[in-house]
Amino acid sequence: MSNVNWTEATTITPGELPVAITGYLLAHGRRDTETALASYTADAVVTDDGHTYRGPAEIRNWLANAASEYTFTTELVGASRVDQTHYDVRQHLAGDFPGGTADLHYRFTMRGASIAELVITP
Template sequence: MSLPLPAPVSTYFEISNGSDIAQVTRCFTDDALVVDEGQAYRGHAAIQSWQRDAQKKFAYSVEPVGLSRNGDRLTVTASVVGSFPGSPVQLYHVFDLAGDRIRSLEIG
Protein backbone atom coordinates (compact mmCIF):
# COMPACT_ATOMS: atom_id res chain seq x y z
CA MET A 1 0.00 0.00 0.00
CA SER A 2 1.37 3.38 -0.96
CA LEU A 3 0.44 6.17 1.43
CA PRO A 4 0.79 9.93 0.83
CA LEU A 5 3.56 10.49 3.40
CA PRO A 6 5.35 13.81 3.84
CA ALA A 7 8.90 13.72 2.40
CA PRO A 8 10.78 13.47 5.73
CA VAL A 9 8.56 10.60 6.90
CA SER A 10 8.96 8.78 3.60
CA THR A 11 12.74 9.19 3.88
CA TYR A 12 12.65 7.85 7.44
CA PHE A 13 10.89 4.67 6.27
CA GLU A 14 13.40 4.30 3.40
CA ILE A 15 16.21 4.43 5.98
CA SER A 16 14.37 1.90 8.14
CA ASN A 17 14.24 -0.43 5.15
CA GLY A 18 17.98 -0.31 4.51
CA SER A 19 18.59 2.96 2.67
CA ASP A 20 21.67 5.03 3.52
CA ILE A 21 21.54 5.89 7.24
CA ALA A 22 23.36 9.16 6.54
CA GLN A 23 20.06 10.44 5.13
CA VAL A 24 18.99 11.00 8.75
CA THR A 25 20.31 14.53 8.36
CA ARG A 26 17.78 15.11 5.56
CA CYS A 27 14.71 14.09 7.51
CA PHE A 28 15.35 14.94 11.21
CA THR A 29 16.01 18.33 12.82
CA ASP A 30 19.47 18.74 14.39
CA ASP A 31 18.09 18.21 17.91
CA ALA A 32 15.40 15.65 17.02
CA LEU A 33 14.30 13.12 19.62
CA VAL A 34 13.46 9.47 18.92
CA VAL A 35 11.92 7.25 21.60
CA ASP A 36 11.91 3.51 20.88
CA GLU A 37 11.56 0.61 23.34
CA GLY A 38 11.81 3.00 26.28
CA GLN A 39 15.13 4.48 25.12
CA ALA A 40 15.63 8.07 23.95
CA TYR A 41 17.98 9.16 21.17
CA ARG A 42 18.63 12.86 20.58
CA GLY A 43 20.40 14.39 17.58
CA HIS A 44 21.66 13.03 14.29
CA ALA A 45 24.58 10.99 15.66
CA ALA A 46 22.43 9.22 18.26
CA ILE A 47 19.64 8.54 15.77
CA GLN A 48 22.10 7.14 13.21
CA SER A 49 23.64 4.90 15.88
CA TRP A 50 20.17 3.68 16.93
CA GLN A 51 19.32 2.81 13.30
CA ARG A 52 22.66 1.03 12.74
CA ASP A 53 22.21 -1.01 15.93
CA ALA A 54 18.65 -2.00 15.00
CA GLN A 55 19.72 -3.07 11.50
CA LYS A 56 22.65 -5.10 12.88
CA LYS A 57 20.50 -6.82 15.50
CA PHE A 58 17.66 -7.97 13.22
CA ALA A 59 16.77 -8.24 9.56
CA TYR A 60 13.40 -6.52 9.12
CA SER A 61 11.20 -4.52 6.81
CA VAL A 62 8.71 -1.80 7.67
CA GLU A 63 5.62 -1.09 5.60
CA PRO A 64 3.36 1.87 6.41
CA VAL A 65 -0.24 0.66 6.23
CA GLY A 66 -2.25 3.52 7.74
CA LEU A 67 -2.00 7.13 8.78
CA SER A 68 -3.79 9.91 10.57
CA ARG A 69 -2.86 13.55 10.94
CA ASN A 70 -3.55 16.19 13.56
CA GLY A 71 -1.76 19.44 12.66
CA ASP A 72 2.00 18.81 12.74
CA ARG A 73 1.50 15.41 14.39
CA LEU A 74 1.33 12.40 12.09
CA THR A 75 0.66 8.84 13.27
CA VAL A 76 1.70 6.09 10.89
CA THR A 77 0.66 2.51 11.52
CA ALA A 78 3.30 0.16 10.14
CA SER A 79 3.63 -3.57 9.70
CA VAL A 80 7.09 -4.72 10.78
CA VAL A 81 8.25 -8.15 9.65
CA GLY A 82 11.63 -9.62 10.48
CA SER A 83 13.90 -11.99 12.33
CA PHE A 84 12.83 -10.88 15.80
CA PRO A 85 10.63 -12.61 18.39
CA GLY A 86 6.92 -11.99 17.82
CA SER A 87 7.25 -11.05 14.15
CA PRO A 88 5.21 -9.71 12.50
CA VAL A 89 4.06 -6.79 14.64
CA GLN A 90 2.08 -3.64 14.06
CA LEU A 91 3.72 -0.51 15.46
CA TYR A 92 2.59 3.09 15.71
CA HIS A 93 5.10 5.73 14.66
CA VAL A 94 4.07 9.13 16.02
CA PHE A 95 5.91 11.92 14.22
CA ASP A 96 6.00 15.56 15.30
CA LEU A 97 6.95 17.59 12.23
CA ALA A 98 8.72 20.94 12.06
CA GLY A 99 8.37 22.20 8.50
CA ASP A 100 10.18 19.75 6.25
CA ARG A 101 11.87 17.80 9.08
CA ILE A 102 10.95 15.42 11.88
CA ARG A 103 11.25 17.06 15.32
CA SER A 104 10.36 13.90 17.25
CA LEU A 105 9.36 10.30 16.71
CA GLU A 106 7.88 7.91 19.24
CA ILE A 107 7.53 4.26 18.30
CA GLY A 108 5.17 2.01 20.18
Protein backbone atom coordinates in the same frame (compact mmCIF):
# COMPACT_ATOMS: atom_id res chain seq x y z
CA MET B 1 6.33 14.13 23.70
CA SER B 2 3.83 16.95 23.67
CA ASN B 3 0.26 16.34 24.74
CA VAL B 4 -1.17 15.19 21.43
CA ASN B 5 -4.51 13.40 21.36
CA TRP B 6 -3.71 10.73 18.80
CA THR B 7 -7.31 9.46 18.94
CA GLU B 8 -8.34 12.63 17.09
CA ALA B 9 -6.23 11.73 14.06
CA THR B 10 -7.83 11.65 10.62
CA THR B 11 -6.94 8.90 8.18
CA ILE B 12 -4.87 10.09 5.21
CA THR B 13 -3.22 8.38 2.26
CA PRO B 14 0.53 7.75 2.38
CA GLY B 15 0.83 10.32 -0.42
CA GLU B 16 -0.40 12.99 2.00
CA LEU B 17 2.50 12.45 4.40
CA PRO B 18 5.22 15.10 4.47
CA VAL B 19 8.16 14.38 2.16
CA ALA B 20 10.53 14.13 5.15
CA ILE B 21 8.48 11.28 6.63
CA THR B 22 8.20 9.26 3.43
CA GLY B 23 11.88 9.86 2.67
CA TYR B 24 12.83 8.81 6.18
CA LEU B 25 10.75 5.61 6.02
CA LEU B 26 12.26 4.61 2.68
CA ALA B 27 15.82 5.36 3.82
CA HIS B 28 15.34 3.58 7.15
CA GLY B 29 13.94 0.55 5.34
CA ARG B 30 17.07 0.47 3.14
CA ARG B 31 19.24 1.01 6.24
CA ASP B 32 20.55 4.19 4.61
CA THR B 33 21.53 5.88 7.86
CA GLU B 34 22.78 9.20 6.47
CA THR B 35 19.73 9.81 4.26
CA ALA B 36 17.39 8.88 7.12
CA LEU B 37 19.29 11.18 9.50
CA ALA B 38 18.98 14.08 7.05
CA SER B 39 15.20 14.00 7.60
CA TYR B 40 15.61 15.17 11.22
CA THR B 41 16.14 18.60 12.78
CA ALA B 42 19.51 19.19 14.47
CA ASP B 43 17.88 18.89 17.92
CA ALA B 44 15.56 15.97 17.11
CA VAL B 45 14.53 13.34 19.65
CA VAL B 46 13.68 9.68 18.97
CA THR B 47 12.07 7.35 21.51
CA ASP B 48 12.07 3.64 20.70
CA ASP B 49 11.72 0.58 22.92
CA GLY B 50 11.90 2.66 26.11
CA HIS B 51 15.10 4.50 25.13
CA THR B 52 15.43 8.14 24.10
CA TYR B 53 18.03 9.36 21.60
CA ARG B 54 18.81 13.07 21.29
CA GLY B 55 20.64 14.88 18.53
CA PRO B 56 22.43 13.66 15.41
CA ALA B 57 25.11 11.49 17.04
CA GLU B 58 22.71 9.46 19.20
CA ILE B 59 20.10 9.17 16.44
CA ARG B 60 22.78 8.09 13.92
CA ASN B 61 23.91 5.37 16.32
CA TRP B 62 20.32 4.24 16.88
CA LEU B 63 19.62 4.18 13.13
CA ALA B 64 22.77 2.19 12.45
CA ASN B 65 22.21 -0.35 15.20
CA ALA B 66 18.46 -0.65 15.85
CA ALA B 67 17.39 -4.24 15.28
CA SER B 68 20.58 -4.91 13.32
CA GLU B 69 20.70 -8.46 14.68
CA TYR B 70 17.40 -9.27 12.92
CA THR B 71 16.21 -9.53 9.34
CA PHE B 72 12.75 -8.10 8.78
CA THR B 73 10.46 -6.34 6.36
CA THR B 74 8.17 -3.40 6.99
CA GLU B 75 4.87 -2.57 5.37
CA LEU B 76 3.12 0.77 5.76
CA VAL B 77 -0.43 -0.24 6.66
CA GLY B 78 -1.96 3.14 7.51
CA ALA B 79 -1.37 6.82 8.08
CA SER B 80 -3.22 9.57 9.89
CA ARG B 81 -2.79 13.23 10.77
CA VAL B 82 -3.76 15.02 13.97
CA ASP B 83 -2.79 18.45 12.62
CA GLN B 84 -0.16 19.97 10.33
CA THR B 85 2.70 18.87 12.61
CA HIS B 86 1.62 15.49 14.01
CA TYR B 87 1.43 12.30 11.93
CA ASP B 88 0.95 8.64 12.87
CA VAL B 89 2.29 5.99 10.50
CA ARG B 90 1.33 2.40 11.22
CA GLN B 91 3.90 -0.18 10.15
CA HIS B 92 3.66 -3.97 10.11
CA LEU B 93 7.00 -5.71 10.70
CA ALA B 94 7.66 -9.37 9.95
CA GLY B 95 10.94 -11.19 10.43
CA ASP B 96 13.18 -13.36 12.56
CA PHE B 97 12.89 -11.29 15.76
CA PRO B 98 11.13 -12.70 18.87
CA GLY B 99 7.43 -13.05 18.08
CA GLY B 100 7.98 -12.82 14.33
CA THR B 101 5.56 -9.94 13.72
CA ALA B 102 4.82 -6.55 15.24
CA ASP B 103 2.46 -3.69 14.49
CA LEU B 104 3.96 -0.36 15.47
CA HIS B 105 2.96 3.30 15.47
CA TYR B 106 5.60 5.74 14.25
CA ARG B 107 4.39 9.04 15.70
CA PHE B 108 6.09 12.00 14.09
CA THR B 109 6.23 15.63 15.14
CA MET B 110 7.33 17.94 12.37
CA ARG B 111 9.08 21.30 12.62
CA GLY B 112 8.95 22.98 9.28
CA ALA B 113 9.93 20.42 6.65
CA SER B 114 11.92 18.21 9.06
CA ILE B 115 11.19 15.62 11.74
CA ALA B 116 11.63 17.07 15.23
CA GLU B 117 10.47 14.01 17.15
CA LEU B 118 9.67 10.35 16.51
CA VAL B 119 8.09 8.07 19.09
CA ILE B 120 7.72 4.39 18.17
CA THR B 121 5.05 2.54 20.15
CA PRO B 122 3.09 -0.73 19.88
